[in-house]
Amino acid sequence: PSVCALLVGHNEAGTIARTLSSIWGTYPGLEIVVVDDGSSDGMAHVARQFAHDHAGVLVVRRERRGGKSSGMNMGLCLTRADVVVAIDCDSFLGTNALELLVQPLRDPRVGAVAGTVIVRNPRKALLVRLQAYEYLRSIFVGRLFSARLGILGIVSGAFGAFRREALLRTMGWDVGPPEDLDLVLALRKGGYRIACAQYAYCLTKTPESWKRLLKQRMRWDESGVIRNHCRKHLDMVQPFAAHFRFSNLVLFLESWLTNLVTLAGMWLWVFATALTQRGELWNIGLTLYLGYVACEVLNAAVIVTYSRNRVRDVLTCLVVPLSPFYQAVLLVQRTLSMLREGLFRTSFQDNFVPKHVRDVTWRW
Numbered sequence: 001p002s003v004c005a006l007l008v009g010h011n012e013a014g015t016i017a018r019t020l021s022s023i024w025g026t027y028p029g030l031e032i033v034v035v036d037d038g039s040s041d042g043m044a045h046v047a048r049q050f051a052h053d054h055a056g057v058l059v060v061r062r063e064r065r066g067g068k069s070s071g072m073n074m075g076l077c078l079t080r081a082d083v084v085v086a087i088d089c090d091s092f093l094g095t096n097a098l099e100l101l102v103q104p105l106r107d108p109r110v111g112a113v114a115g116t117v118i119v120r121n122p123r124k125a126l127l128v129r130l131q132a133y134e135y136l137r138s139i140f141v142g143r144l145f146s147a148r149l150g151i152l153g154i155v156s157g158a159f160g161a162f163r164r165e166a167l168l169r170t171m172g173w174d175v176g177p178p179e180d181l182d183l184v185l186a187l188r189k190g191g192y193r194i195a196c197a198q199y200a201y202c203l204t205k206t207p208e209s210w211k212r213l214l215k216q217r218m219r220w221d222e223s224g225v226i227r228n229h230c231r232k233h234l235d236m237v238q239p240f241a242a243h244f245r246f247s248n249l250v251l252f253l254e255s256w257l258t259n260l261v262t263l264a265g266m267w268l269w270v271f272a273t274a275l276t277q278r279g280e281l282w283n284i285g286l287t288l289y290l291g292y293v294a295c296e297v298l299n300a301a302v303i304v305t306y307s308r309n310r311v312r313d314v315l316t317c318l319v320v321p322l323s324p325f326y327q328a329v330l331l332v333q334r335t336l337s338m339l340r341e342g343l344f345r346t347s348f349q350d351n352f353v354p355k356h357v358r359d360v361t362w363r364w
Contacts, residue, residue, distance in 0.1 A: 111192025
């Protein structure tokens, strides 16, 4: 199919040229649209320099920032390609990534395809390597598993393909965050399937400090489950709704069980154990740690089994013994995120969306 690579960014002058270099010429007749969303660092100028020497690249700039959703919708209006591929302005594509990504769209029931996002700088720091393992576990393997069960409910905004016809039917991107989760749920509501192309991958940069990581995850978690699975798209699981699907019900139940029920139950268990089993806390903690590591070893084995770069992925999986401590920190952060969103709707105060857009957005 004809493909348009759509890149929307704000102040991405430092990476946009290298990203465009990794995309241009990788797919027959590829069209590239770059939307500079009110940048102040010369992003549009850098992109236009690239476009001057490379055919098929269109660069547009908006003087006033409108947010990623409106930038994506603007780009959608500038192409007639069959498939729109969303790519972050700081991501670099792997070998044959676009060709592999569009293959599941042979099935007319598929509305979107999730690519695999992997960390491009895992040797930078231990924290980055822990994220690299997390991405392999949750994206490379996790999304393949969900897709095969028919309950995949997310396509990363960093790298994903969308059937243009499906985007038009669902009226494109709504105001986020998270635009990617919201859009995919809308596509499922429209009756489309979501597929996974696990070997179509892009490399992305991840936070190198705990402060930046926790800020990123606060935004992700605050704008995810409660905002979308508990409020905005709750009608997807109403039995008498026109767009009710059993697979959507399973998707939502899995999300609620994993992110809400289990989370609350875990904290209740922690407090009850701390009060009643004080003398056994070290033994209980050690047992939990060993059990967690055993499960992660199984995950790592699956990753290596499916991997096409086993040396890289085996080295990444060496952080498995430290993964429980990393996840424990994120567990505390996730709990705080859920409480903040549930009580105060903090996702609607996130500067990821400009204030003049946030102020007129419906607060689900």
